Amino acid sequence: MDFNMIRELVEVGLDRKLDDFNLEQNFYTDLGLDSMGAIALFVELQRRTGIQISEQEAPDIQTGRQLEAIVGGKLLSNG
Amino acid sequence: MLNPTLVIGATSAIGVSIYTTLRARHPEARLFLTGNRRIGSVPELPNATWFKCDVTDSARVKEVVGQVASESGNVFNIVYCAGMLADKPICNIELSSWREAFAVNVDGAFSVIQAAYRPLALGGKGRIVAVTSVASRRPRAGQAAYACSKAALNLLIRTAAIELGRFGVTCNLVMPGAVAEGMLEGASEAMLNHMREGTPLRSLATSADIAGAVSFLLGDEAGKISGQALVIDGGYLAA
Numbered sequence: 001m002d003f004n005m006i007r008e009l010v011e012v013g014l015d016r017k018l019d020d021f022n023l024e025q026n027f028y029t030d031l032g033l034d035s036m037g038a039i040a041l042f043v044e045l046q047r048r049t050g051i052q053i054s055e056q057e058a059p060d061i062q063t064g065r066q067l068e069a070i071v072g073g074k075l076l077s078n079g
Numbered sequence: 080m081l082n083p084t085l086v087i088g089a090t091s092a093i094g095v096s097i098y099t100t101l102r103a104r105h106p107e108a109r110l111f112l113t114g115n116r117r118i119g120s121v122p123e124l125p126n127a128t129w130f131k132c133d134v135t136d137s138a139r140v141k142e143v144v145g146q147v148a149s150e151s152g153n154v155f156n157i158v159y160c161a162g163m164l165a166d167k168p169i170c171n172i173e174l175s176s177w178r179e180a181f182a183v184n185v186d187g188a189f190s191v192i193q194a195a196y197r198p199l200a201l202g203g204k205g206r207i208v209a210v211t212s213v214a215s216r217r218p219r220a221g222q223a224a225y226a227c228s229k230a231a232l233n234l235l236i237r238t239a240a241i242e243l244g245r246f247g248v249t250c251n252l253v254m255p256g257a258v259a260e261g262m263l264e265g266a267s268e269a270m271l272n273h274m275r276e277g278t279p280l281r282s283l284a285t286s287a288d289i290a291g292a293v294s295f296l297l298g299d300e301a302g303k304i305s306g307q308a309l310v311i312d313g314g315y316l317a318a
Contacts, residue, residue: 036242036245039197040200043197043200047201
């Protein structure tokens with residue numbers, strides 16, 4: 001999953017375009033993502049990649065870097 | 080073309096009318112039908128699957144909704160018409176009856192929507208229609224448990240409309256007044272006449288009227304309607 005896809009997913013969650021985005025920004029405290037936006041982000045991720053983020057995993061994904069890591073791990077374990 | 084449609088509470092008078100109407104108008108549509116108490120005597124229907132499902136059993140609800148979502152590729156409709164009366168004056172309602180009314184009329188709908196939430200969000204074109212009651216807006220004496228639980232259902236559906244709207248899913252209510260069949264079976268003619276006289280149209284709605292409204296809200300023409308209640312009461316609330 002590349003940088004642009006991560007940014008697009010966050011934009012779907014926020015329902016707005018981001019001029020300035022980096023992988024270290026916190027989705028919630030830096031960008032203003034709320035709980036509904038988080039669901040939209042993870043639904044969009046599942047639509048595009050088939051990867052499902054569980055309710056247990058979701059709270060630990062707060063930055064693009066963390067999202068990249070967990071998706072990477074799931075892709076590896078899925079073979 | 081009607082999405083695959085799950086009718087929860089399909090063995091009630093309104094439920095039977097809903098699935099027979101949908102089958103008649105959309106012969107090719109896939110139907111999933113649930114019932115609880117009267118599930119033993121349901122008819123065989125082409126392209127339809129019956130599930131025994133007590134809506135107060137959230138694990139079973141999750142199982143049924145999961146199967147429907149899987150078979151329909153996450154694009155499906157839900158009609159929630161499970162419901163029960165618990166008519167008694169407030170001073171005589173047992174807490175267990177109060178809770179049972181809430182369990183069937185609103186908790187069950189909550190379990191269904193919660194189970195369907197992610198699949199519907201993924202599919203993006205689903206519809207939810209729940210059958211409520213004019214009692215949720217104008218209760219009669221003795222209807223506290225029924226009216227309060229249906230009012231809670233109204234707000235559940237409105238909230239679902241707000242949350243699921245961003246995914247392209249519509250959520251609406253059909254709000255019958257007194258319906259001549261089903262819950263009023265066994266009512267005296269005097270009682271029915273009294274109810275008729277309370278409506279500007281001087282007639283009670285039928286299950287077929289309710290089913291027609293549900294069919295409309297599931298159809299293409301209602302694609303931009305969400306968070307609304309379609310009242311079918313012969314003008315009762317307007318009077």
